[in-house]
Amino acid sequence: MTLRVWCAAIVATLLIAFASLAVADVAVPQLTGRVVDRTGTLSSSDIAALSQKLRDFETRKGSQIAVLIVPTTDPETIEQFSIRVAEAWKIGRKKVDDGAILVVAKNDRHLRIEVGYGLEGALTDVTSRRIIDEVITPKFREGDFAGGISAGVDRMMRVVDGEPLPAPSRSVNFANLDDIGPLAPFALFASLIVGGILRSLLGRLLGSVATGGVIGLLALLILGSGALALLAGIIAFVLSFIADLFPASTGPSRGGSWSSGSSSGGWSSGSSSSDSGSFSGGGGSFGGGGASGSW
Template sequence: MTARLWRAYSVLASCVLTLALLLALAFPVFADVAVPQLTGRVVDQTGTLSSGDIALLSQKLRDFETRKGSQIAVLIVPTTQPETIEQFSIRVAEAWKIGRKKIDDGAILVVAKNDRHLRIEVGYGLEGALTDVTSRRIIDEIITPKFRNGDFTGGISDGVERMIRVIDGEPLPVPSPTVNFGNLDDLAPLAIVTLFVSVGIGGAFRAMLGRLLGSLVTGGIIATLTWFILGSFGLALALGGLGFIIGFIADLFSAITPGTGRSRGGAWSSGSSGGGWSSGSSSSSDSGSFSGGGGSFGGGGASGSW
C-alpha cells in the first residue's frame, strides 16, 4: 500500500512539474510587447520604410515642430499582441510623452503591420482639432486605401501631412526658441574664432573700456557672430558667455607677472595657451537627440484596419 501511494505521489509530482515548466515556457509568448525606445520622430521596427523615407519624414516633422511647437511621432511595430492596439498605443504615449508639457499638443501614428491595425493617439491639447472623428477619417480616407495597395510609405506620409494640416488650424502657444547646437563641423571653427576674438581682438576693447565692460562687448560680438552663422539662440548665448569668461580670465592672468605676483602695469600679452576649448559631440539629427516634451494623453484618437 505504501509503495502504491509513493508511486502515485511521484506521478502527481511529475505532472505538476511538467505543467509548471510548460507554463514558464509559454509565459513570454503572452507577455506584453515592450515599448520601443524613442530614438527619433520615426521609429520603424519592421524595415518597412527606407532610410531615405525616414529621413524625409523626420525632416518634415522636425520643421513642423519648429514652426508650430507640436510634436508628431510615427511608430511601426510588427504586432501589439496580446494587447489591442489601443492598449499598446496609450502605453507608448505615456512612455514617450510626445508634445509640450502642460500644452499636451502631441500625436502618435502607430502601425501594427502584421496585425493590419493602426491608430492615431492624440494628446489632450489637440483633441479639439484632431478629434476622434477627424482621426478616423484620416485613417479611413487617406492611410488605409494606400496600405491596401501595399504603399505603406505613401499612406504614412500622406496621413502625417493631413494630421499636420489639421493641427495647423488649432491655435496653440508659439514655440519657444530651441537650443540647436549644430554639428561638430560647425562648432570646431567657432571654437577657434571664440578663442581668437576673446584673447586677441577682445584685448583692444578691454584696454579701451576696462576689463569688465570690454569682456562684455567681446562676448556680445561672439554671440552675434554665432547667431548669424548658425541661427541658434542657445548656442549664441553659450559661446558669448564663454568668450566673456575667457577674456576676463585672460586679463586676470596677464595682469600678474609670473613668479613675482606683481602687476605688469595693465599691459596685455597673449602668452601660450596650455589648453583649448573643445565642443562635446552633438548632432542635429533625430538619433539620440529627439525626446518627448512631457505631453499627456487620455486615450483620444481613433483606430482602424486594412
C-alpha cells in the first residue's frame, strides 16, 4: 500500500472519529445538589433559595424535586435526554417513585417536566404541560429564568401536596444534626447542674434518668426534632450518671467531647445552604411521564 493510500486511510479514520464525537450524546451531569445549573443562568443566591425550598418540601412531604439546566441536549431530543437523567439520578423514594425533574435546555429553548411513576396520578401529562405553558414559559420569554423556574417549582409542589403519599421518614431530621452544635455548651452545663440537683434528690440512677428527660424535652422544644431530643436526652443521662466518677473532668474537656460528637463534618455538609454534593436520589423510577414545551 502506497504512502498516499495510508494517508487517505488515516484521514478518513480521523474524520469518522470526529463525526462520532460530534453526534455523541450529551453526558448526564453529576447530581451535586437539588439544583444543577451547567449554564451559569442562576445566581448563587437563586440556587441557594431554590435548594432550600426543595429541601424543606422533601422534609415535609417526602417527595424529591430537582432542577437541571444545560446548554443543549443535541443530538437527542429533550425527552430522550431527560429520561436518561431520571434513570441516572433516581430522584424520589425507592418503591414510592415520587420524584420529578425540571429540565431546561437553554440554548435549544426547550424544557421538560419528567415525572416519576408515583406522581403520574398528580403531575399528569396535561397538568405538567399547563405548568410549562402557563407558569414557566411566559417568564422565560421575558428573560426571567430564575422567576420561571421558581414559579414552576412552586406549582409542582402544590400539585404534589394534593397527592396522598407515605409520610417522610423521621430520620430526615438528622440532616440538621449540626443545629445542636451551638447549644452544646448550654446543654452540657444544664445537664451537669440539673443532674447534680436531681441526683441529690432522687438518687444517682433515677436522678440521671430524670436529667435525661428534662434535657431531652428542652431539646425537643428548641430544635423540634424527636431524634435530636432523644440523642440529647441519652447524652445528658450518661453525663449525669458518670459525673461524680470523674470530678476532675467536669470542665472544658467534657464539653469538647460533646461538641465533637454532635457536629461532625458529615452532618454539617448535609445542612449547609447549598447541597454541596450531599444530596442524592432516593432510588425512584421513571417511565417517561410528564410533558415538554418550548419558548
